[in-house]
Amino acid sequence: MKIRSLLIGAALVALAGPAWAQDKTVNLKLSHWVPATHPLQKAMEEWGASVEKASGGTIKTQVYPAQQLGKAQDHYDMTRDGIIELSYINPGFQPGRFPIVSAGELPFMFGDAKAGIAAFDKWYRKYAATEMKDVKYCFGFVLDPVRLHGRAKKIVVPGDVKGLKVRPSQATFASWVTLLGGTNVQAGPSEMGDLLTKGVVDAVTSPWGSVTLLGIDKGTKYHLDIPLATATFQWIMNPKVYASMSPAQKKVIDDHCTTEWAVKFAGPWVEYEAAGVSKLKGMEGHEVYSATPEQVVEWKKTGEPLTKQWADGVRKVGGDPDAIMKELRTSLDHEKASY
Numbered sequence: 001m002k003i004r005s006l007l008i009g010a011a012l013v014a015l016a017g018p019a020w021a022q023d024k025t026v027n028l029k030l031s032h033w034v035p036a037t038h039p040l041q042k043a044m045e046e047w048g049a050s051v052e053k054a055s056g057g058t059i060k061t062q063v064y065p066a067q068q069l070g071k072a073q074d075h076y077d078m079t080r081d082g083i084i085e086l087s088y089i090n091p092g093f094q095p096g097r098f099p100i101v102s103a104g105e106l107p108f109m110f111g112d113a114k115a116g117i118a119a120f121d122k123w124y125r126k127y128a129a130t131e132m133k134d135v136k137y138c139f140g141f142v143l144d145p146v147r148l149h150g151r152a153k154k155i156v157v158p159g160d161v162k163g164l165k166v167r168p169s170q171a172t173f174a175s176w177v178t179l180l181g182g183t184n185v186q187a188g189p190s191e192m193g194d195l196l197t198k199g200v201v202d203a204v205t206s207p208w209g210s211v212t213l214l215g216i217d218k219g220t221k222y223h224l225d226i227p228l229a230t231a232t233f234q235w236i237m238n239p240k241v242y243a244s245m246s247p248a249q250k251k252v253i254d255d256h257c258t259t260e261w262a263v264k265f266a267g268p269w270v271e272y273e274a275a276g277v278s279k280l281k282g283m284e285g286h287e288v289y290s291a292t293p294e295q296v297v298e299w300k301k302t303g304e305p306l307t308k309q310w311a312d313g314v315r316k317v318g319g320d321p322d323a324i325m326k327e328l329r330t331s332l333d334h335e336k337a338s339y
Helices: 002-016 039-054 072-080 101-105 113-131 171-179 189-197 208-213 239-243 247-255 259-281 293-316 321-334
Strands: 026-031 059-064 086-089 136-142 146-150 165-167 203-206 222-229 232-237 287-289
Touching: 026 039, 026 072, 039 059, 039 247, 039 259, 059 247, 072 086, 072 232, 101 113, 101 171, 101 232, 101 293, 101 321, 113 136, 113 232, 113 259, 113 321, 136 259, 171 222, 171 293, 189 203, 203 208, 208 259, 222 293, 232 239, 232 259, 259 287, 293 321
Parallel strands: 026 059, 026 086, 165 203, 222 287
Antiparallel strands: 086 232, 136 232, 146 203, 146 222
């Protein structure tokens, strides 16, 4: 009886995990371009650990932070070309290349960023298959809205941007800076603090938590508390590596490329950024100030031409900007994430 039970148990184990014993081990490099102290480092480690456990140890991962494997703006092409297997990207680093997704960059779109993660990912999945066809789209998420942080000049109204050198968080904000008479300085997140202290830039856009995380506080004094815009990000994978996996391994990846995982992955980052304002308010030499309702209206008005620019870009690739924007706003409203 005991022998029979053991045989049955062994058979059940074999049926429960038929693929793992035969699957080849896959090693995945997970690359990003923010410091290892950033909340996304932990998110990637946890995502990788969950994948490894679910695959019976046949999918192993290693996280490479702080542009160790390449510049921030190169991560889409690095993933496409198989230099890395997975990465998170900011499409706003490459103006005009991904016109549809840049709808998420438009001013005053997102109110609740955490709810906005689900709203954004559900909306963009429909378009990622064609707009980012060179890679396997895993999921997308958004940043807690950015604020303007000034070095030597208090920025209150849009006219104050004229003549300033600004490091924008994404391409649409860069266009906004140009419309307002400022000059854009392109740089990776980890370079902002240094650029400010050296006087290379006069202002940067950043969410609250990253001001101290990235050393922005060392070169700024003034912080305008208006949630001007956000940036969108995608967690993407090399398609050839995915195609080479066994069916069981592919299922593990698919199970980790969901809207639920997008929220789990980026939600803590949103919370970290939002909490940063309290820390900044308590720091000597820093002024966090709000805008009047009239000043917010003025900011909104100056940002209106950006929507037309976005629509023109979508039409150039054969998209219907009215329908696409309606879908995004519907998704935001459904998740209660609209500004």
